[in-house]
Amino acid sequence: xxxxxxxxxxxxxxxxxxxxxxxAGEVVGMPTETVYGLAANALNPxxxxxxxxxxxxxxxxxxxxxxADVEQLQGLVRTVPETARQLAAAFWPGPLTMILPKADxxxxxVSAGLDTVGIRLPSHPVARALIRECGLPLAAPSANLSGxxxxxxxxxxxxxxxxxxxxxxxGGPCAVGVESTxxxxxxxxxxxxxxxxxxxxxxxxxxxxxDIDRALREQIGDDVQVSAPGxxxxxxxxxxxxxxxxxxxxxxxxxxxxxxxxMAGIICFSECxxxxxxxxxxxxxxxxxxxxxxxxxxxxxxxxxxxxxxxxWAQCPSDEGLGLAVxxxxxxAAGFQIVNVx
Numbered sequence: 001x002x003x004x005x006x007x008x009x010x011x012x013x014x015x016x017x018x019x020x021x022x023x024a025g026e027v028v029g030m031p032t033e034t035v036y037g038l039a040a041n042a043l044n045p046x047x048x049x050x051x052x053x054x055x056x057x058x059x060x061x062x063x064x065x066x067x068a069d070v071e072q073l074q075g076l077v078r079t080v081p082e083t084a085r086q087l088a089a090a091f092w093p094g095p096l097t098m099i100l101p102k103a104d105x106x107x108x109x110v111s112a113g114l115d116t117v118g119i120r121l122p123s124h125p126v127a128r129a130l131i132r133e134c135g136l137p138l139a140a141p142s143a144n145l146s147g148x149x150x151x152x153x154x155x156x157x158x159x160x161x162x163x164x165x166x167x168x169x170x171g172g173p174c175a176v177g178v179e180s181t182x183x184x185x186x187x188x189x190x191x192x193x194x195x196x197x198x199x200x201x202x203x204x205x206x207x208x209x210x211d212i213d214r215a216l217r218e219q220i221g222d223d224v225q226v227s228a229p230g231x232x233x234x235x236x237x238x239x240x241x242x243x244x245x246x247x248x249x250x251x252x253x254x255x256x257x258x259x260x261x262x263m264a265g266i267i268c269f270s271e272c273x274x275x276x277x278x279x280x281x282x283x284x285x286x287x288x289x290x291x292x293x294x295x296x297x298x299x300x301x302x303x304x305x306x307x308x309x310x311x312x313w314a315q316c317p318s319d320e321g322l323g324l325a326v327x328x329x330x331x332x333a334a335g336f337q338i339v340n341v342x
Contacts, residue, residue, distance in 0.1 A: 003162045005154060007170040008126060015126075018169050019134035027051055029143045029157040030130055031171020032122040034095045034179050034197055035150040035298070036157050037066070037140030038165065039130075042076075045107035048139050052109075054164045057146040062112040063139040064097050064180070065119050068131035073119055076103050076137060083185050086206050093123035095176050095197025099184035110139050120180050126171040142179060143168075149236045149301040149333065152177050156302065177295035178325045183210070192216070195325040197294075216328055218336060238301050240265065240309060242334035246316040246327070247341035249287040255341045256313045265309035267300050267330075272315065280307050287315075290322040297326050301333055 006014035018028045022039065025047040030039040038054060040047040042065045052059060065076060070088055073080060077100040084098050102117035111117050122128060131138055142150040143157045151157045152174040161168075181196035183203060191211040192200055203210050245252040253272035260266065266281040273283050282300035285292030304312055314330050316338075317323035331338055 001163055001166060003158065003165055004167040005158070005170055006167050008129070009170070014169065015130050015133045018130055018167055021166055022047075022130075022134045022136060022138065025050075026167075027054055027165050028130075029151075029154065029161065029165060029168030030127055030138070030140055031124055031154070031169060031174065032066070032127045032140075033124040033174060034122070034176045035152050035174050036143040036154065036168075036171075037127075037138075038143040038157075038161065039066070039138040039140040041134075042066075042110055042137040042139035043105055043107070045109045048107060048109045051139065051141065054161055055141065055144070055146045057141065059109070060112045061141075061146075062114060062118065063110050063141050064182075065106070065110065065117055066127065066131060066138045066140050067119060067121050068128040070121060072137060073121075076106060076119060077101055077117065078103055081185055083190060083207060087183070087185075087203075088121070090206050091198050091202070092121040093128065094121070095123070095180040096120060097180045097182045097194075097196075099182065099186060099193065101186070116184070116186055118182060124171060124175075126169060130169060147237055149238060149298040150179060150329075152295070152298050156298075159302075174295070177297065178322075178329055181325070195328050197322070197325070199321045200324060201321060216324075236298065236301065236329045236333040237335070238304055238312065238333070240304055240312050241337070242301075242312045242314060242330070243337050243339060244314050244316045244327075244330045244334045245339045245341060249315060251341045252315045255339065256315070260313045261310060263308070263310045265304045265307065265312045267297075267312065267314035269315055280304065280309050287317070290317055290320075290326060293317055293326045294322055297329055 008014040027040045027050045097118045097120040144151045145160045176197040181198040182194040184191045266276040266279045269287040284296040317326045
């Protein structure tokens, strides 16, 4: 299969072509502000199955449904609690997914058989234009092979899925760089299932108390049923083993220099980079610059694929703000192989 790159800037009919494929039950790579997604008609179970086939994704890993306008939410869920309205007013369009009771129109293949569904309204103008053009809600996990680092450019999508899908819509590099925050509004207390572009601190300002799911801190067993993507299985991982080192940047850099082999690849902060001049290294920004870290982390993990290194060591951001999402992606990539330096 030839994979077309459809660029709305260069081709006025690009979105029309992509929308026609989606209406015909095909899958399409789609840019969002978080990461690129692999989109299909969320109401067509046969189309959604093609997402799992292209990615090699486990069937018990639920998908997120993307909409273009808040009004679309009503037909996709049974109820919209006041907390959902408050979050939508504060963070939509944007990198926030809400878990809500699903309506009957959502196929089981989207929700992994659960009675809930994740919904988000992306802020990327191309994503919203594509959803409007095809007139459909779009189920769209990240557009990478299952378990691999997520895709933040169309080139990443082509490397993973070229020849497996009919088209990719070009939308430039992703502005946020890590997936959306996922919060469950099922039950009395909201529960953070996945950190992302909306921070825990931002959620707490709206909701008050927010519980933290244990999947953020430990590997979840394959036998556990989950209600959001990225909660179990090894995610975001290159083929090379990763070790994450947490703590003060100077101390984590010193620890890595003592323990990393000369054939190790290093993911590091810019102020510590000079300590790894003899290594293959990828700089993800300054220790305090979590926005740059979020934009760079998946590219850094992917960058070692064509380079011969026998292991990857990574400095870990703090858990504050957006840093919680970056740290989560690194720890998942490492399979929670973590060293805490005190």
